[in-house]
Amino acid sequence: MGQTLCADASANSDRPIGLSDFDYDTVTDLLGKGQYGLVYSAKNTRDGSRVALKVMAKAKVDSMEALMEEVEILMHINHPHIIKCFDFFSDDDNYYLTSEIMGGGELFDRIVSRHHYTEADARNLCLILINTIAYLHDADIVHRDLKPENLLMMSNDDDASVKIADFGFARRLEGGTASEKCGTPGYVAPEVIKQEPYGVCADVWSLGVIIYIILCGYPPFHHAKMGTLFKLICRGQFKFYDEEWSSVSSEAKDLIKRMLTVDTRQRITARQALNHPWLQMDEEELNKNGMKGTLAQLRRFNLKRKFRAAVHTAIVTGRLQRLVASLPSNQD
Structure with missing residues (x-):
């Protein structure tokens, strides 16, 4: 101990x-x-x-x-x-x-542990996330750092026990806008990169990235060079590759397109997304769309993500040791 x-x-x-x-x-x-x-x-x-x-x-x-x-x-x-x-x-x-x-670990770890994964499973999960973000946005709260690491599971037994965590960047806009450049590369919205005033729709973009990954196993925007990555994001430049996306419904792809729309005036809101046809589709129909290839891709993506997190943890070890030393100890 x-x-x-x-x-x-x-x-x-x-x-x-x-x-x-x-x-x-x-x-x-x-x-x-x-x-x-x-x-x-x-x-x-x-x-x-x-x-x-x-x-x-x-x-x-x-x-x-x-x-x-x-x-x-x-x-x-x-x-x-x-x-x-x-x-x-x-x-x-x-x-x-x-x-x-949150005793159930990260959401993506739970997904990759599955032996069977269908579009219905993905859709039901995305419905929970969109509904939760709509609740925040109705309260004029923007999270500003939606990413897989901040989607946690309450229980090991319930696949629907996902919760959004880490509100360190969250702001209550009170009818206004934010302007700080914050978030995580790969998930951040174009307007944030451009340092334009932005609102709750920045979260919709980030959630669109997450939904894309949930459905195919890799991110829509990726490049080793940060500058090039940001250019791809600002242009909204992504594709649906046939190998993973041919078995995914057109309705799912349409919702992602609407969430990853660069023009914030045209981007769908979280509340509007709840009425999108994909979220209303018959579960039995979506269960026919197995995503074995997506699971394989997602496992690779998750391993890379975990490796990057481990490297970052090693970097902050010194900070951990200093903080532990500052805590009051027992006087037994």
Whole structure:
């Protein structure tokens, strides 16, 4: 076991929650990393429940305003397919955010573990994602970093338990637009690359990229050189290659085209997408479209994605060690 950090919890359940209410392991139970810090598995000593505890070093937080906006959004939205957050508190050195543990891993890992995969499976999953993004957009919230790594599974037993996570770049637009250049290359919308004012439709583009990958196993825009990749995105230059796409319905391809439309005035909205014919098609009909080739492609794509993530994790190891050293330890 790694170093365990804990403190005696007060018997007074009415007092504000704080670090002393959690008992967590700083090494073996590291769950991941977010924009500002590291996430650990923790036990709430008040009720025994397990939570994810995100630890953010104050010295590493560039914008307190951005952090508080993330917290405010997460604490006030309520949707079955968005990660649920419980508490936010701080001490002299760190901020702490607690949320539900996503014990089922990443969505793409779940897909590639399947032995049978059809267009109906893909469509039902995409319906959940589009519905969830429509909920956010109805509340004038833009996520701004939709990508496979931020689509997590609540359970190992339920293939529909997907939830959207990591709201570090999320903003409440309140009828306005955003202008910051943020997101992940390959998923970012053309208007963000061009540093034009943009709205919630930037998420629709990112989700269109994800749906493309879910249906064929590789991204619509890819190039080793970042500049060339961005040019392809800004031109909306992608293809449906016959080897993977010949067995996919024309309705699915039409929705992707509408989501990956460069002109934001012509791009379909998430709410409009819910009425698209593909999402209304008969499941039995779509079940006929097996996608064995897509699974093979998706497994290759997922391995490459995991390798890049492992390299990045190695780079931030020093940051992890410094943050762990800053946490309060037991005085046994």
